[in-house]
Amino acid sequence: MQDHAGHTHPHDHNGLLTQLAQAGYRMTPQRAMIVDAIENSHNHISAEEIYSSVVTRYPHVNISTVYRTLDLLKAKGLVTETDLGNGRVSYHPTSKGHHHHLVCHECQAIIDLEESVFIELKSKLKNQYGFMADIEHLAIFGHCSKCIS
Amino acid sequence: MQDHAGHTHPHDHNGLLTQLAQAGYRMTPQRAMIVDAIENSHNHISAEEIYSSVVTRYPHVNISTVYRTLDLLKAKGLVTETDLGNGRVSYHPTSKGHHHHLVCHECQAIIDLEESVFIELKSKLKNQYGFMADIEHLAIFGHCSKCIS
DNA sequence: AGAATTATTGCAACAAGTTGCAATTAATAA
DNA sequence: TTATTAATTGCAACTTGTTGCAATAATTCT
Structure with missing residues (x-):
């Protein structure tokens, strides 16, 4: 396995890859590079963007591996998935904190929300329905203040 | 145009089709049958289900027409679109009332919620962000009471 | 009613994401 | 270190949904 560092977190001993390994999953160069792309993305990243980033260093990689790694990270709660309505689903590492968005249907503006x-x-759903809602990275669609006025 | 009735609302003078016509859109047999399928569906209906229903009476129809009609109905606010996480997006006529769902990631149970x-x-988003949220048919994912215990 | 106009449709190609399966390879045992 | 085993990958085929464009047909005008 070649060295895939060179970014902000050279070896990432407490990163997503290590967490996968600790959960009993195998450490493959594909996973290392996919995870690296996610962790070094500034905010959101799409499957295609991850693939583009990886394929320059590892041309053999297939995009289905990207999707399968994302499925795994989602299932382990290590990344969140959000559809911001732009045709591509966005991913974000849970460790970088929860956040949410308002998406304007008219001007496509994306407004960030606090958790x-x-x-x-969440507590209403828990108290009234006994349901633990996974509200970690939600997108709510509607009309922003500019487009209403 | 052949008669497409035979269901609960034989002519539907105040239905979706009439509302489209009043908004200046053309009345085509395809639209009549698509809209008929939506209005006569018990709860949610998918694009494929609409297509299956229409194609038996009108074999020439193409599924892209179904999607385009759904886009139109969505844009006019006449139907709501919800991804219940089952691989197919669900549609529901707005006129039958707003409702929401909790979807369990573990057992796939769908729990209905009141508006x-x-x-x-909604009022929090309006007051704090000036944002008018289109919360008409939402699906919230998480873990149901049975799966938690 | 017939001609003109233009919205709508069907088609085919495309995009995003999923899946079954044989080949590969990381981890483990010998 | 090599052999074993089973997770993981690449590939190709598939599913759901979208889009450009030429052909069709609903509506309007005469």
């Missing part, structure tokens, strides 16, 4: 906005809803 | 659950969130 606290959904605390009340 | 009132989101009133508080």
Whole structure:
């Protein structure tokens, strides 16, 4: 396995890859590079963007491996998946914190929300329905203040 | 145009088709049958189900027409679109009332919610962000009471 | 009613994401 | 270090949904 470092977190001993390994999953160069692309993305990253990033260093990689690694990370709760309505689903490492978005249907603006906005809803769903809502990275669609006025 | 009736609302003078016509859109047999399938569906219906229903009476129809009609109905606010996480997007006529769902990631159970659950969130988003959220048919994912215990 | 206009449709190609299966390879045992 | 085993990958085929474009047909005008 070649060295895939050179970014902000050279070896990432507490990163996603290590967490996968500790959960009993195998450490493959594909996973290392996929995870590296996700961790070094500034905010959101799509499957295609991850693939593009990996394929330059490892041309053999297939995009289905990217999707399968994302499925694994989702199932382990290590990344969140959000559909921001732009035709490609966005991914974000859970470790970088929860956040949410308002998406304007008219001007496509994306407004960031604090996590606290959904605390009340979450406890309501827990108390009234016994349901533990996975509200970690939600997109709510509608019309922004600019487009209303 | 052949008669496409035979269901609960034989001519549907106040239905989706009439509303489209009043908005200046053309009345085509395809649209009549697509809209008929939606209005006569018991709860949710998918694009494929609409297509299957229409194609038996009108074999020439193409599924892209179904998708385009759904886009139109969505844009006019006449149907709502919800991804219940089962691989196919579900549609529902707005006129039959708003409702929401909790979807269990573990057992795939779908729990129906009253609209009132989101009133508080909606006003919070309006007051704090000036954002009018289109919360008409939401699916919230998480873990149901049975799967937690 | 017949001609003109233009929205709508069917088609085929495309995009995003999923899946079954044989080949590969990381981890483990010998 | 080599052999074993089973997770993982690449590939190709598939599913759901989208889009450009030429042909069709609903509506409007005469």
